[in-house]
Amino acid sequence: MSRIRVHNLLVSLDGFAAGPDQSQSAPMGVGGERLSAWFWETHVGRSMIGQSGGSTGIDNDWLERADKNVGATVMGRNMFGPIRGEWPDDSWVGWWGDEPPYHHPVFVLTHHARGDLSMAGGTTFHFVTDGLDSALQRAVEAAQGKDVRLGGGVATVREALRRGLVDEIDIAIVPTLLGSGERIWDDLGTWPEGYVCTQIQSSDSVVHLQFCRA
């Protein structure tokens, strides 16, 4: 049976998973690049922008794990792009260039309908207007027995955690403060009640924690 997994959710010491004022030039909000700096040092990060090299080891291992046995992805609209409101046209095709690194169906939560978008390398974006449950259901079907990755953004992951829809979540704590932005932990009550912290591992710059449904 498909599991719903969240991987490498970047969180600051003060609990922010994105800075304020997300935009095309600041996809993770103002200051959010301090959360992701370590990512671009890894082999997985370098590969994503067509570069070779980069670190292997703990951080890279956690990034690679995120792609294992994943058959579909669900993401919020902010994760897909900086556009808010109606789609002005179909020119925005995601942050990732012509060949997004998914290679499977991706379900984008939005209030604004748009036709399917097929990209090179096997990624097709489907725009889902009837909510998270519908997106997860369609993703599970599309995953054909593999797992579904819930890719973000912050609000989507928080809703899924609050409603107990997540089977596994791996977070990456970056030892810095953002001071403002989107908090991931608000309104989650006594979480991780119902979950067990199954692994803690730290590199020189990031703390990785894995929680699985108890």
Add this chain to the structure above:
Amino acid sequence: MSRIRVHNLLVSLDGFAAGPDQSQSAPMGVGGERLSAWFWETHVGRSMIGQSGGSTGIDNDWLERADKNVGATVMGRNMFGPIRGEWPDDSWVGWWGDEPPYHHPVFVLTHHARGDLSMAGGTTFHFVTDGLDSALQRAVEAAQGKDVRLGGGVATVREALRRGLVDEIDIAIVPTLLGSGERIWDDLGTWPEGYVCTQIQSSDSVVHLQFCRA
């Protein structure tokens, strides 16, 4: 020259270093015992309540480090006891019984004067009514070349961090949410600007991070 050090500051994933409603029966506030559960499993923790055994290893090492080369301690009043306002009498002598685990001068920040309190084992509590700077200055003198430990509570540490008075802070992140209580990271702007994260180490249950002044 004496350094000002904070050790093993317990912090939840959502940034709380104490739960709400601190009292004599809940010294770390409601739910705060979830932050300190690991402490009582260690050798240092067991020793503090007169028990033998307890774990050695990573968590215990970080606890032991806190006592090395410390000649005096400064703490906020909530760290000394649950009493608020005027001292009703001199009967409250701290949370630690007849022989507190300090064995050196301890400077307690309070708005309410009280005479010095000498305990068994070499601990003397001095009650300081003229603020953090005065307490730190007196502690540095009393430490006679050794370091000064800033023991808490949350508000005191936050003030010291905000004002850049701390040379080293070791925090212990416990993978749980408190949801409410005293936030340690509020109003600290771009901290750890001016500091370097010098060590990250995790046990099975706690993440230890060390920050030193750059």
